[in-house]
Amino acid sequence: xxxxxxxxxxxxxxxxxxxxxxxxxxxxxxxxxxxxxxxxxxxxxxxxxxxxxxxxxxxxxxxxxxxxxxxxxxxxxxxxxxxxxxxxxxxxxxxxxxxxxxxxxxxxxxxxxxxxxxxxxxxxxxxxxxxxxxxxxxxxxxxxxxxxxxxxxxxxxxxxxxxxxxxxxxxxxxxxxxxxxxxxxxxxxxxxxxxxxxxxxxxxxxxxxxx
Amino acid sequence: xxxxxxxxxxxxxxxxxxxxxxxxxxxxxxxxxxxxxxxxxxxxxxxxxxxxxxxxxxxxxxxxxxxxxxxxxxxxxxxxxxxxxxxxxxxxxxxxxxxxxxxxxxxxxxxxxxxxxxxxxxxxxxxxxxxxxxxxxxxxxxxxxxxxxxxxxxxxxxxxxxxxxxxxxxxxxxxxxxxxxxxxxxxxxxxxxxxxxxxxxxxxxxxxxxx
DNA sequence: CTTGAAAGTTAGCGTTGCTTACATATGTTT
DNA sequence: AAACATATGTAAGCAACGCTAACTTTCAAG
Numbered sequence: 001x002x003x004x005x006x007x008x009x010x011x012x013x014x015x016x017x018x019x020x021x022x023x024x025x026x027x028x029x030x031x032x033x034x035x036x037x038x039x040x041x042x043x044x045x046x047x048x049x050x051x052x053x054x055x056x057x058x059x060x061x062x063x064x065x066x067x068x069x070x071x072x073x074x075x076x077x078x079x080x081x082x083x084x085x086x087x088x089x090x091x092x093x094x095x096x097x098x099x100x101x102x103x104x105x106x107x108x109x110x111x112x113x114x115x116x117x118x119x120x121x122x123x124x125x126x127x128x129x130x131x132x133x134x135x136x137x138x139x140x141x142x143x144x145x146x147x148x149x150x151x152x153x154x155x156x157x158x159x160x161x162x163x164x165x166x167x168x169x170x171x172x173x174x175x176x177x178x179x180x181x182x183x184x185x186x187x188x189x190x191x192x193x194x195x196x197x198x199x200x201x202x203x204x205x206x207x208x209x210x211x
Numbered sequence: 212x213x214x215x216x217x218x219x220x221x222x223x224x225x226x227x228x229x230x231x232x233x234x235x236x237x238x239x240x241x242x243x244x245x246x247x248x249x250x251x252x253x254x255x256x257x258x259x260x261x262x263x264x265x266x267x268x269x270x271x272x273x274x275x276x277x278x279x280x281x282x283x284x285x286x287x288x289x290x291x292x293x294x295x296x297x298x299x300x301x302x303x304x305x306x307x308x309x310x311x312x313x314x315x316x317x318x319x320x321x322x323x324x325x326x327x328x329x330x331x332x333x334x335x336x337x338x339x340x341x342x343x344x345x346x347x348x349x350x351x352x353x354x355x356x357x358x359x360x361x362x363x364x365x366x367x368x369x370x371x372x373x374x375x376x377x378x379x380x381x382x383x384x385x386x387x388x389x390x391x392x393x394x395x396x397x398x399x400x401x402x403x404x405x406x407x408x409x410x411x412x413x414x415x416x417x418x419x420x421x422x
Numbered sequence: 423c424t425t426g427a428a429a430g431t432t433a434g435c436g437t438t439g440c441t442t443a444c445a446t447a448t449g450t451t452t
Numbered sequence: 453a454a455a456c457a458t459a460t461g462t463a464a465g466c467a468a469c470g471c472t473a474a475c476t477t478t479c480a481a482g
Contacts, residue, residue: 018460034331036247041438050462052440057460061439117388118329120245124389133390159399162392163378163407170381177328178335179344181373188370196374199410225429225478250469260430263471267429272470 007046019057021047026068027112035115040064062122066129069119072112073132076105080136084143095147095201096193098140099168103189106172114176140165147201160200167196218257230268232258237279238323246326251275276326277334283323284343287316291347295354306358306412307404309351310379314400317383325387351376358412371411378407 007025025043040061044051058064083101087094106113123129138152144161145152152158171192174180184192218236219228226232236254251272255262269275294312298305317324334340349363355372356363363369382403385391395403 036329037331039438040440051438052442052463053461055440114329117384118247118325120248137392158392159403159406163403163410166381166385166407167374167378168381169384170377170379172381173328173384174377174380181348181369192370192374195370196411200407229429251471252469261432262469263432263473264430266471 005046018047018049018053022054022057022064023068023071026064027071030068030115031109031111033111035111035118062120065115065119066123066126068112069116069123070128070132072109072116073129073136075109076102076113077132077136077139079105080139084139089146092147092197092201095143095164096190096197098143099164099193099197100190102168103172103175103193106176110176113172137161137165144201163200164196167200168193216257226258226260226264229258229260229264233260233265233268233275234279234282237275238282241279241326242320242322244322246322246329273331273333276330277337277340279323280327280330280334281339281343283320283327284340284347286320287313287324288343288347288350290316291350295350300357303358303408303412306354306375307401307408309354310375310404310408311401313379314383314386314404317387321387324383348372348376355412374411375407378411379404 005025005028007021007028022043025046026038026040029038029042029046040054041051044053047053054064058067079101080098083097084094086097119129141152141158141161144164145154145157148157148160150157171180175184216236216239218232218239233254236257237249237251240249240253240257251265252262255264258264265275269278290312291309294308295305297308330340352363352369352372355375356365356368359368359371361368382391386395
């Protein structure tokens with residue numbers, strides 16, 4: 001019997017760590033039941049706490065989702081950074097690894113990934129979220145610029161970085177929606193990333209790497 | 212005072228056209244309040260009907276969303292077909308127009324577009340929806356094959372068609388999430404589509420067209 | 423006409439998000 | 453140690469929601 005929940009139910013009157021435990025509970029529920037059909041009440045039951053308790057730590061439902069999304073963006077950015085760090089500057093595999101990290105995150109946390117991009121208008125203008133998004137964009141632009149051997153502020157570099165983002169973003173969504181052709185294999189996916197990388201980053205082809 | 216609702220409230224006991232009017236009401240509400248925060252009850256109020264009435268026409272909430280999504284996919288496909296038909300076979304602008312139609316649909320109906328791709332697992336395996344998706348995919352593959360002067364069943368053609376789909380899909384999502392760089396202008400968007408088209412469809416560059 | 427199906431209604435159940443009022447634990451001050 | 457302020461929990465309750473059951477109205481076929 002696999003109970004993989006990381007949420008500990010409380011023992012004492014004061015939970016001690018309810019805020020984090022609630023976020024974790026919501027994360028698990030979003031992952032299990034999808035972003036729409038989760039309820040605060042269910043998360044409370046998971047944490048063994050009354051349904052009014054969350055409102056000592058969060059403003060409302062949207063605030064909880066905002067925090068979960070914020071944590072997720074942090075994890076995504078860390079994963080991308082780690083993937084990029086695995087290769088030296090100038091190595092063309094660096095960009096592919098970055099994209100692969102993005103896709104892998106979407107697949108392994110499809111619920112929260114979908115949630116991150118289905119937030120209400122109230123969330124759209126949230127400074128924390130837009131900030132995290134901006135940082136991720138800069139990361140990609142820096143790597144693309146480095147890869148092309150150009151300045152990150154060039155319009156063309158920004159456009160190419162954005163195009164790559166569009167691609168991995170779209171592919172991520174199509175994958176978790178199971179709309180990718182005949183359940184694409186890992187090899188086919190790697191080939192796809194390579195094809196797009198080669199097509200969008202001309203420098204790629206002239207380098208000495210072949211992997 | 213602009214009341215753009217197309218929903219007519221009922222006059223007689225028997226509405227006469229409740230099913231379609233409900234779908235229209237839901238479409239408007241999804242567009243106005245987002246895919247998550249709409250309620251059947253509100254749609255009923257719009258149509259001037261009791262909250263129990265919808266269940267004579269639909270199984271449940273998910274069934275309603277399924278039908279709205281199905282109609283939307285029809286509209287999307289029509290728009291893509293029309294865009295493609297605007298140019299002769301072999302004209303490179305054809306593919307760009309196809310992509311532009313996809314993006315335009317996403318922008319003009321961002322609510323339902325988002326909804327189409329945030330359906331529950333129950334929807335994922337719905338034959339009608341997967342069927343509509345399959346048809347759209349074939350349309351793209353046919354045009355890409357035609358454009359490359361190759362057979363639509365080539366793995367490479369399918370891969371390139373899928374890559375293009377990923378790109379426009381991702382761009383659409385990023386646009387309606389207002390995550391596109393500095394509110395990209397129409398010209399910049401056209402340049403983007405051209406860049407990606409040129410990069411992904413080598414034949415493009417060798418053709419005589421310059422637009 | 424009668425009658426039966428189709429398509430509405432009202433009433434109500436259980437769940438949800440959230441608020442208010444109250445209870446309990448913790449830490450600081452005196 | 454006593455007392456208070458603060459943080460954090462509970463209990464009870466409201467309005468809205470999705471959905472069902474049972475009843476009523478309309479319409480069309482026989």
